[in-house]
Amino acid sequence: MATIAVLGTLDTKGEEHAFLADIIHSRGHDTLLIDAGTGGEPTVVPDITREEVAAAGEVELSPLLDRQDRGECVSAMSMAAPKLISELASEGKVDGIISLGGGGGTAIATAAMRALPIGFPKVMVSTLAAGDTSGYLGTKDIVMIPSIADVSGLNRLSRLIFSRAAGAICGMVETDVKDSASRPLIVASMFGNTTKCISEARKVLEDAGYEVLVFAATGTGGRAMESLIESGMVDGVLDITTTELADELVGGILSAGPDRMNAAADRAIPAVVAPGCLDMVNFGEKDSVPSKFSDRTFYIHNPQVTLMRTTPEECRELGAILAGKANRHEGKITIMVPHRALSEINGKDQPFYDPEADKALFDSIRDKAEVEVQEFDEEINSSRFARACAEKLLENIRSHKEKSNTSLQA
Template sequence: MAVYLLATLDTKGVELDFVRSELRRCGLASVVVDAGCLGEPAITPDVSREQVFAAAGTTLAAVRERNDRGEAVTLAAAGAANLVAAAYARGEVHGVLGIGGSAGATIGTAAMRALPLGVPKVMVSTLASGQTRPYVGGKDIFMLNAVVDIAGLNRISRTVLSAAARAMAGLLHFPKPVLPAGDRPLVAATMFGVTTPCVDRARQRLEEAGYEVLVFHATGNGGEALEGLIADGLIAGVLDITTTELADELVGGVLSAGPTRLTAAGKRGVPQVISVGALDMVNFGPRATVPDKFRDRLFYQHNPTVTLMRTTPDENRLLGEEIGRKAAAATGPTAILLPLKGVSAIDAAGKPFDDPAAREALFAGIRATHGAVPVVELERHINDAEFADAAVERLVGMMEARGVSTVG
């Protein structure tokens, strides 16, 4: 079994060589990838930096000539991701381990995110104790805090780097769990606190019908994880009740899942039922963290650390148009269900975010752009049991029509 080791060998070569020796002590072979650019590599790589930059569609000479460190890191990350993905497709990658600071973490985790769930991924970095979402995204990446800078070998760095190597060895040597025979098809659902009653009932109905349900919390990284698993081909159907991350991406909230949210199912042709859960809100942290440009907006303090801001009719129209366009571009069975009486627990008659004009703008945007995709409008609130039942029945019908069987 081979572990791909990634680092900039001009600055982290000695340290990576130590990791390689620790892996060898654990009975594992390795392939050293040099993602450096300027100085000479401290050890001889198996995959040169020239090969890394070639995989990014450029040359080492061109990158050096431009002398832009940020661009060099970006290209090295793209090249490493392409190289590792290609090697994995050839059956040559059994795990990936990277070491480094911000540049090393950017490069190493880019390669890790190019691999499917279940392939061991370990990143040792000084950034592991901070905000790791830009590096982890929606993937199963272990981030190990380097504690001290990865600058020379000492009793601390040896301890941490050895732990990383031994963790990788454990991930590879110990057997994976045996999946039960006749494992049920996977259905993905999206949920927020304000759409919980809907998704809880839908999950129960789907499980009764013989499906295994994965519920993703629509907090940005949840949406990223959802899109990644769909792209990896693991999901048989999607109940995308809670598309609130689109609002954060549009308006500038803290829980965006990026511009590719609501695209993976469409590209893979996976049956999907889409709704508009929690599109009445944009998410921020404590009230003091809300940008001043929003000071005149309507807010609801969900708890001391979460501030919700009501989306406007104009924002809702744009969100509806985006949902309609993305649904219309889908290559597989798709339907949109609209809860005409409210899209969240606080968007209902007498509740803080009740706004019929904003809801109508949202629905109008969808009606204008959905193409041939069916749009089902229900005189129900999103958390009504009847709405959840209708969404499940529509999705199950789509999956059955595609031959998705719940019989082992």
């Protein structure tokens, strides 16, 4: 028997969530009915009250209820619910989560679901599921089911949709995922301009017994990689392509946000980092590039992708950013620097060849880094550099394991 959290605004959708709970009970599982409503009194009795939800997030509920500002209430519950659900999951008190909602309910429930690790069963039945759901999903594996009609009462259509959703969450918690034979996992960042490097490095890592999962450094890919690292499933990080830092700094379209490179540091996961593709900022069609950059150097990668060369000033700052993030790392991390080219179009006689900008980047990394830095007279896609990165990561993983074993024995 599993326990499934049934989270919702029980003041307006209590009957519907109670129906979900009944279907789940009929399948032999238990439920925790959780009220995240902030309007009238709940129409069904919850197992966890709205006051308890608010308290988990250190939210003062009474003033919110008095003001009855819907936006403020939804925002508050969207901060509190993730803390409660995350705590319940970490304590083994829930094995899955399901919710029904319109705009407010979807915002609250998916915020809670995004706080859960990848692989944890999550189902959201929503009036918004037919549109752009990227803001609700983030980088997590939330199953979104269109409610078709509004989530308002029980009728022949809603009973059908809700029953299927309940069956989905039950099936998810009932499925035993056997991963005992899986190889330890390494994640890697890659761009078209660093494909050769990652392909060569991956062979070395796979020959050493690791599974390598590659993420495109396209903003969403970087966030997804960070999310997987946070889940605790990752044994090593080969972060060769850190170009998303440039988009975050300069204003390109492929930023992964300010937390890029933070997950490995926070969890002390062994890592190798390189300034791959920090010679470029990404934009869409040429006409979409902001006019303030009109005097810059560009490369048309394809009709939909325009690359802009980073300046010496930007490179100096990017070096400091990369080094600063590496310095936060409490585990074993090494910065690997390829002096001859940061990308396929950065080498001598290539469109983004700029020795002054590259030197600013390299000097800044060297000056600011408090961790190991190894420098190579190689292009990033050379076989020697790729193999050196892979072998260094394997060394860092071994060192981490030895340190962990020593700590356990002590």
